[in-house]
Amino acid sequence: MDTRRLHAFVKIVDIGSLTRAAAILHIAQPALSQQIVALETHFGRQLLVRSKRGVIPTEAGKALYRHAQVMLRQLDQAQIDIENTGTMIAGQVNVGLAPLSTATTLALPLLKAVRERYPGIVLQINENIGGVISEMIMTGKMDLAFIYDPGTIRGVKFEPILTEDLFLVAPKPLLESGNVERGEIAAEDVARLDLVLPTKIHTVRQLVDLTFRRVGVDARVIAEIESVPTIARAVWAGLGATILPWSSANAIASGNDDVAVQRITSPSMQMKVSLCTSDQWPLSEPAQVVNDLLADIAHAYAAEHQADGLKPMGRKERKRKAA
Known part of the structure; x- marks a missing residue:
């Protein structure tokens, strides 16, 4: 198997066009087509469907694409490991963090820890919706x-x-004075407010909607926004309220006396945050040390901020569930 063919195949699928892929790879289009034919001959299956609108992978092509992504990354890591034999852990590690969560607060501590302990590792940090991140890991x-x-x-x-x-x-003008003084608010009262929430594809929104259904109320959603800075500006402008974990909520309210942060009760809304990895492919050595660092940093952060609604899992329990 010529790995150049795999690289070309992945590039074609990513771009969706033989012509554009040939230009990026600096390969004549007929030669690129021959590489794909060679792959299809090797596997005995059609891998791409060609049309005037471009190319898309067949089911066999999708399977090869998943494997090729992993194999090419492993080859790159193998090259780095060989070059650094007997010296230090090095390589590129791509980490996904969920927006609207405590995860984004940990980005800087993780960068600092990796830089101090493993200067040969280059981190790529990507904030995106959990479903998109899960697919990227797969x-x-x-x-x-x-x-x-x-x-x-x-x-x-x-x-x-x-x-x-x-x-x-x-915004405090939207709340009853009793709620502001008490520092908490019932889910039923939250549903009566004009709300700016993430879209329904987001796990936070799904929990909010589920909680309101259990209480038997409908949310008054006036806008759906994925960007925390834009949500913050909407709250500051008095357009509505939002629902976020403490780290993001505190960032919006910090330094603004007109904004209140209220713990939601009756019932509370609680999210589980987890480390996500592939169940098919082992982590490279650099990825494993970053995984362990992130777990330790997150656990310590949660332990420090339990009063703010974070609860770390005990290390024994965490290791047992990971097994």
Whole structure:
């Protein structure tokens, strides 16, 4: 198997065009087509469907794409490991972090820890919706992630690290004075407010909607926004309230006396945050040390901020569930 063919195949699938892929790879299009024919002959299956709109992988092509992503990454890592034999751990590690969660707060501590202990590791940090990140891990585009745990997903495994409560972040004029003084608010009262929430594909939104259904109320959603800075500006402008974990909620309310952060009760809204990795492919040595560092940093952060609605899992329990 010529790995150049695998690289060309992955590039074609990513771009969706033989012509554009040939230009990027600096290969004549007929030669690139011959490489794909050679792959299809090798596997005995059609891998790409060609049309005027471009190319898309067949089911066999999708399977090869997943494996090729992992194999090419492993080859790159093998080259780095060989070059650094007997010296230090080195390589590139792609880490996903869920937006609207405590995970993003850990990005800087993780960067600092990796830089201090493993200067040969280059981190790539990607913030995206959990579903997108899970797919990237399944296809080998990402090594590991710290995201909200959606439950069982084929192709990935989750190691629960902590849980975090969700809080209401609201302009004080929208709240009754009793709620502001008490520092907490019932879920039923939250549903009566104009809310700016992430879209329904986001795990936070799914928990919010589920909680409201259990209480028997409908949310008054006036806008759906994925960007924390944009949500913050909407709250600051008095357009509505939002629901976020403490780290994001505190960042929005910090230094703004007109914004209140209220713990949601009756019932509370609680999210599980987990480390996500592939259940098919082992982590490279650099990815494994980053995985362990992130777990330790997250656990310590949660232990320090239990008063803010974070709850770390005990190390014994965490290791047992990861097994």
